[in-house]
Amino acid sequence: MKAVVYKGPFSVAVEEVPDPKIEHPNDVIVRITSSCICGSDLHMYEGRTAAEPGIVFGHENMGIVEEVGQAVTTIRKGDRVVMPFNVACGFCKNCVAGFTGFCLTVNPEPGFAGGAYGYVAMGPYTGGQAEYLRVPYADFNCLKLPEGTEFEDDFILLADIFPTGYHGAELADVRPGESVAVFGAGPVGLMAAYSCLLRGASKVFVVDRIKERLDKARE
Ligand SMILES: [Zn+2]
Ligand SMILES: [Zn+2]
CATH class of the missing domain: 3.90.180.10 (Medium-chain alcohol dehydrogenases, catalytic domain)
Known part of the structure; x- marks a missing residue:
């Protein structure tokens, strides 16, 4: 093969x-x-x-x-x-x-x-x-x-990517209504941000230096 x-x-x-x-x-x-x-x-x-x-x-x-x-x-x-x-x-x-x-x-x-x-x-x-x-x-x-x-x-x-990001949100003990900042908008960071939303976070901030990644986060 x-x-x-x-x-x-x-x-x-x-x-x-x-x-x-x-x-x-x-x-x-x-x-x-x-x-x-x-x-x-x-x-x-x-x-x-x-x-x-x-x-x-x-x-x-x-x-x-x-x-x-x-x-x-x-x-x-x-x-x-x-x-x-x-x-x-x-x-x-x-x-x-x-x-x-x-x-x-x-x-x-x-x-x-x-x-x-x-x-x-x-x-x-x-x-x-x-x-x-x-x-x-x-x-x-x-x-x-x-x-x-x-x-x-x-x-x-x-x-890998979704459960790894979710695990970050789990370790941070993200709870409904909380504000969260995720540093790094690579694939795992984006999935961590999404996981925070799934866990009920009211506001999620994503921090990165790369514009395309931040555009993706906005989606
Ligand atoms: Zn991997
Ligand atoms: Zn074993």
């Missing part, structure tokens, strides 16, 4: 890589219909991490399930799914407590907890800026979506 492969700082290429396969009975293979480029990808792309050439990028992924491992019980071939960027098992102490970003079983590197698709030091999970993606613990990591092709650009935000 074709995939976006990291070649070194400021260099990526679309290359032919091996198709992912079911490696464990809990896996599914998803045919990618959308995969986002994240600000977090820039940490690797711009050479600020220990990422080695060869990583396939892409941790914000959605698509159609093509192949299902024999132990998967809730996901079927043909399901339209979006995957939270954290790969998690769903059964370890941290997952059960809700801290799936620090899953204790998915990262084989000593001293690390938590996994992600296509990300340095986050486990052996190939990214989804590719034609196909292997999703481990599929019953836990696939969020089933309504059938069809509608709202593709909205649903893909569920992989």
Whole structure:
């Protein structure tokens, strides 16, 4: 299949890589219909991490399930799914407590907890800026979506950007009637501002130096 492969700082290429396969009975293979480029990808792309050439990028992924491992019980071939960027098992102490970003079983590197698709030091999970993606613990990591092709650009935000922004509003304990200022109108900041409105904030200020981002905030 074709995939976006990291070649070194400021260099990526679309290359032919091996198709992912079911490696464990809990896996599914998803045919990618959308995969986002994240600000977090820039940490690797711009050479600020220990990422080695060869990583396939892409941790914000959605698509159609093509192949299902024999132990998967809730996901079927043909399901339209979006995957939270954290790969998690769903059964370890941290997952059960809700801290799936620090899953204790998915990262084989000593001293690390938590996994992600296509990300340095986050486990052996190939990214989804590719034609196909292997999703481990599929019953836990696939969020089933309504059938069809509608709202593709909205649903893909569920992989990272919307819940990440919402989490900011949650940590700030935004309550109905409050005034809120969000600093930074990138995708996560915009979703944080939107989340504040959903939580009933009466006034939301968005601060940024880039005009296009502020125009987007006004929408
Ligand atoms: Zn992301
Ligand atoms: Zn876990």
